[in-house]
Amino acid sequence: MATAVxxxxxPRSRAAARGMSDISIRNLFIIPTILFLIVFNIFPxxxxxxxxxxxxxxxxxxxxxxxxxxxxxxxLNDPFIWNNFVITAKYVVVSVIGQVVVGFGTAMLLxxxxxxxxxxxxxxxxxxxxxxxxxGLFWKLLYDPSFGIINYALGLGKFEWLSNPDMALYAVxxxxxWMWSPFVxxxxxxxxxxxxxxxxxxxxxxxxxPLYTFFRIxxxxxxxxxxxxxxxxxxxxxxxxDLAYILTSQPTTEVISIRLYxxxxxxxxxxxxxxxxxxxxxxxLAITNIYVKYLNKxxxx
Numbered sequence: 001m002a003t004a005v006x007x008x009x010x011p012r013s014r015a016a017a018r019g020m021s022d023i024s025i026r027n028l029f030i031i032p033t034i035l036f037l038i039v040f041n042i043f044p045x046x047x048x049x050x051x052x053x054x055x056x057x058x059x060x061x062x063x064x065x066x067x068x069x070x071x072x073x074x075x076l077n078d079p080f081i082w083n084n085f086v087i088t089a090k091y092v093v094v095s096v097i098g099q100v101v102v103g104f105g106t107a108m109l110l111x112x113x114x115x116x117x118x119x120x121x122x123x124x125x126x127x128x129x130x131x132x133x134x135x136g137l138f139w140k141l142l143y144d145p146s147f148g149i150i151n152y153a154l155g156l157g158k159f160e161w162l163s164n165p166d167m168a169l170y171a172v173x174x175x176x177x178w179m180w181s182p183f184v185x186x187x188x189x190x191x192x193x194x195x196x197x198x199x200x201x202x203x204x205x206x207x208x209x210p211l212y213t214f215f216r217i218x219x220x221x222x223x224x225x226x227x228x229x230x231x232x233x234x235x236x237x238x239x240x241x242d243l244a245y246i247l248t249s250q251p252t253t254e255v256i257s258i259r260l261y262x263x264x265x266x267x268x269x270x271x272x273x274x275x276x277x278x279x280x281x282x283x284x285l286a287i288t289n290i291y292v293k294y295l296n297k298x299x300x301x
Contacts, residue, residue, distance in 0.1 A: 052274035059268035071275035081259065081276070085283075088255040091173055091244075092237040098177035099233055103184025104226065108218075110185070111192040121189075128182045136246030139175040143247070162248040169253050172244050176237065184229045191225035192218070227295040231288060238284055256280055 052071055056064035075081050110121060127135070142150050145158040161171040195218060203213045241257040260280065264273035 048274045048277065051271050052278055054271045056271040057268050058270045064271065067271070071272050072279070074272065075276055075279060081256075084254055084256045084259040087169065087252065088238060088257075091169055091240070091253075091255055092234060094170060094173040095176045095180075095237045095240075096230060096233050098173065099181045099184050100226070100230060102177060102181040103229070104188045104222075106181065106185045107188035107192055110189060124185065125182045127179045130179070132179075132242035133246060135175065135179050136243050139171075139178075139243075140247055143171055162250070165250050165252045168248045168250040172247050172253055175243055175247065176240065179243075180233060180236075184226075184233065187225050187229040188222060191222035195221045224295060227291065231291045231295070234291065235284055235288060238287065239280070 051064065053066060053068060054064035055067050055071075106124065110117060110124075114120070140162070142148050143161040145151060145160050145163075148161075150161070151157060151159050160167075162168050199217050200213065203217060208216075239257055240255060241261065244253050244255050245258055245261070247253075256276075257280075260273055260276050263269050263276060
């Protein structure tokens with residue numbers, strides 16, 4: 001068997017000289033990757049799962065006591081935690097819808113022959129390449145009531161965007177929309193470029209209007225890849241931390257990730273914060289599963 005495998009290799013190659021089979025080469029690449037995932041992903045995941053059933057505090061020397069599902073019951077019965085989830089849900093809806101509308105609309109505008117199309121597309125992709133901290137500090141200056149350009153451009157005087165409890169969450173969501181709409185635009189452009197041109201030509205011969213063409217040809221064919229963008233952006237928006245933490249400290253912008261950070265690293269409730277992390281994980285997986293099922297239905301049409 002080993003001889004048969006060796007005959008598939010080039011006799012002059014290094015692998016043949018060392019007597020390495022295809023399976024050995026495969027294992028040489030795969031095993032280190034699996035070990036890396038186990039050490040840095042799976043082990044911490046299981047370790048924190050164990051802590052979620054204890055009253056452990058990282059700030060003290062007391063031993064961790066097993067409390068069963070008490071941490072989960074405490075969190076699920078806490079109205080403040082549910083308020084954080086409501087704030088997060090509101091943020092996700094505003095942010096993702098805004099990104100889809102802006103990103104897909106920009107892709108529609110770029111899906112044609114225009115001068116300097118490559119340069120314009122590259123410039124539009126720049127926001128998503130920046131660091132979250134840089135974007136947060138940059139937009140904090142733009143929102144500044146004294147010298148921020150946003151108030152000057154809109155003629156709002158010294159309007160407090162980030163200090164206003166009714167507007168702070170939408171200000172953070174607007175920043176997220178600016179940063180990640182290019183991601184949706186990029187995926188949408190890939191989907192739009194794959195739509196067969198003869199469908200539009202047939203629609204033009206039948207004198208179909210722009211709305212009919214959009215809803216009967218463009219949107220159905222781009223919907224699967226657009227759903228992929230929605231899945232990724234929903235997961236990331238649900239876990240958002242950087243922008244909300246940097247831009248403002250309003251209670252109305254305390255998304256669940258900020259509540260988790262405070263619980264773990266300011267209040268040192270390690271066991272309770274691990275339980276909250278798993279609740280968030282389960283919610284993200286549930287939302288993603290719903291999206292994937294809908295995506296499969298869209299593909300079957």
